[in-house]
Amino acid sequence: MSSASVLELLPAVDVRDGQAVRLVHGESGTETSYGSPLEAALAWQRSGAEWLHLVDLDAAFGTGDNRDLVRQVTEAMDIKVELSGGIRDDASLAAALATGCTRVNLGTAALETPEWVAKVIAEHGDKIAVGLDVRGTTLKGRGWTRDGGDLYETLARLDAEGCARYVVTDIAKDGTLQGPNLELLKNVCAATDKPVVASGGVSSLDDLRALAGLVPLGVEGAIVGKALYAKAFTLEEALEAVAAV
Numbered sequence: 449m450s451s452a453s454v455l456e457l458l459p460a461v462d463v464r465d466g467q468a469v470r471l472v473h474g475e476s477g478t479e480t481s482y483g484s485p486l487e488a489a490l491a492w493q494r495s496g497a498e499w500l501h502l503v504d505l506d507a508a509f510g511t512g513d514n515r516d517l518v519r520q521v522t523e524a525m526d527i528k529v530e531l532s533g534g535i536r537d538d539a540s541l542a543a544a545l546a547t548g549c550t551r552v553n554l555g556t557a558a559l560e561t562p563e564w565v566a567k568v569i570a571e572h573g574d575k576i577a578v579g580l581d582v583r584g585t586t587l588k589g590r591g592w593t594r595d596g597g598d599l600y601e602t603l604a605r606l607d608a609e610g611c612a613r614y615v616v617t618d619i620a621k622d623g624t625l626q627g628p629n630l631e632l633l634k635n636v637c638a639a640t641d642k643p644v645v646a647s648g649g650v651s652s653l654d655d656l657r658a659l660a661g662l663v664p665l666g667v668e669g670a671i672v673g674k675a676l677y678a679k680a681f682t683l684e685e686a687l688e689a690v691a692a693v
């Protein structure tokens with residue numbers, strides 16, 4: 449479990465075809481574009497973010513990659529960066545870690561090549577997080593398009609392998625501004641002692657306060673995407689709201 453008492457906020461920059469975008473339910477083709485990923489990342493940094501959640505959606509979907517741009521954005525940051533999307537083998541992991549990011553988030557690999565994931569967890573420790581992206585309790589890989597087994601069975605296996613942290617996304621909520629799935633997060637926290645980063649659905653400062661209320665259970669951080677781009681609140685307001693809980 450995390451020792452931090454204030455919920456960490458990770459503003460998201462999801463990159464598709466060189467642009468910062470947000471998707472609905474993570475579905476390819478539902479993109480709303482928000483311009484330059486570097487400008488977006490710098491704006492979150494200026495607003496006081498301590499973390500950036502940076503996703504290469506093309507790498508996740510297998511429609512190419514934005515590797516050079518992702519490296520450029522990561523190198524421009526003075527803050528911690530969590531990299532996600534298409535990190536599935538030695539080459540993509542080496543490229544991700546070479547950007548100087550703080551940690552990477554593995555998704556599909558944890559479902560399809562568990563032996564490799566166990567090996568890199570053993571090698572890299574808390575530089576590796578695993579994304580548990582679910583519909584109901586079924587995990588999804590390959591850009592959230594393919595079933596990948598049961599959430600709790602996979603969580604038990606990864607815990608036994610020493611996985612340091614989980615990024616938990618309810619795909620039904622992602623990009624919808626419908627609020628996070630607090631029940632799912634509580635259930636995951638009850639099933640593991642490792643810190644959990646919540647992702648998907650944040651719509652308001654009250655959602656963030658509710659997530660901050662789960663810090664004692666093991667929720668360490670929250671990824672915020674659409675709500676910031678849609679200007680539901682500012683990052684400054686969000687940081688203030690979670691600091692007051």
Ligand SMILES: O=C(O)c1ccccc1NCC(=O)[C@H](O)[C@H](O)COP(=O)(O)O
Pocket residue numbers: 460461462470471474475501503505508532533534555579591592617621622623624625647648649650671672673674675
């Ligand atoms: O993270 C991935 O690898 C990924 C793969 C395929 C589709 C989406 C993916 N990530 C999306 C995110 O991490 C979002 O930025 C995050 O869940 C924010 O959601 P929201 O606040 O609801 O916009």
